[in-house]
Amino acid sequence: MRMELGYVARTFAAGAMALALGVSPAYAIVVRDATLQGGSVRVSGSQAEKSASISWEGVEVATSSRSGGFTFTTQTVPADCTGKLSDGISIIEVTIAGCVVTASTLPGTGQTTSYAPGDDGALPAGAALSYTDNGDGTVTDNNTRLTWEKKTNANVNLVYSWYAALDYAAELNAMNAGQGFAGHNDWRVPNMRELQSIVDYSRSAPCIDPIFGPTMGILNFVDFWTSTSWSPGPQNGAWSVDFAGAGGTGIAFGKTSALRVRVVRGGR
Numbered sequence: 001m002r003m004e005l006g007y008v009a010r011t012f013a014a015g016a017m018a019l020a021l022g023v024s025p026a027y028a029i030v031v032r033d034a035t036l037q038g039g040s041v042r043v044s045g046s047q048a049e050k051s052a053s054i055s056w057e058g059v060e061v062a063t064s065s066r067s068g069g070f071t072f073t074t075q076t077v078p079a080d081c082t083g084k085l086s087d088g089i090s091i092i093e094v095t096i097a098g099c100v101v102t103a104s105t106l107p108g109t110g111q112t113t114s115y116a117p118g119d120d121g122a123l124p125a126g127a128a129l130s131y132t133d134n135g136d137g138t139v140t141d142n143n144t145r146l147t148w149e150k151k152t153n154a155n156v157n158l159v160y161s162w163y164a165a166l167d168y169a170a171e172l173n174a175m176n177a178g179q180g181f182a183g184h185n186d187w188r189v190p191n192m193r194e195l196q197s198i199v200d201y202s203r204s205a206p207c208i209d210p211i212f213g214p215t216m217g218i219l220n221f222v223d224f225w226t227s228t229s230w231s232p233g234p235q236n237g238a239w240s241v242d243f244a245g246a247g248g249t250g251i252a253f254g255k256t257s258a259l260r261v262r263v264v265r266g267g268r
Helices: 002-020 162-174 192-196
Strands: 030-037 040-046 053-056 059-063 069-074 082-086 091-095 131-133 138-141 147-149 223-229 237-242 250-254
Touching: 030 091, 040 082, 053 069, 059 069, 162 223, 192 223, 192 237
Parallel strands: none
Antiparallel strands: 030 040, 040 069, 053 059, 053 082, 082 091, 131 138, 138 147, 223 237, 237 250
């Protein structure tokens, strides 16, 4: 029994010494490779706890094997090319090889058909619209790297005042004991430029890609709040984007008006 106690004491002392020296404890994650391949990140490594849940950017992506090894591929590519990896005990930041931090790319309008020489369809500018459904209630714009809330039939018809829209984003951030909606707690109401970036001018009623989920619902108008105040009356008015027949037109409303909201994260 004394030998066992001595072993425990020595083990505890060794662990304390490792922490004091800044050495990674036994359960730390080790990453062998994290590489950008096309639009996906492939990560492989190991961790000592074995059979643990592995999370990337707050979302579970794999389970380590009995030997502690893990490999996964994810389409979640952080804008700063550094991802957070966790095994439920430790969290590390992983730099992605082959990933380059670039300025946001201006998206195109979505129009691909030409109706006259020199028009948008004939001489398209900006990147082709490209989105990824993350499978967790969010959609990532592959051009701007912004990640958007995907609406559902259950919530598309909910409307808010401008102030309540800001509160809605805060509520999503407080979900899951502070872990936030879809594993993130930095959701916010988009500004005017951001919300207009997902308008698809090749579509109408609504002028947005269906990947974002239902947009019109049962209401006759499809105006979504932005966080941008209306300059002639910033105390009382704010900008919105109309995704119905107005083709992404910006419209100012009083801040007590009842409009929809679709939150966003990233880009900061």
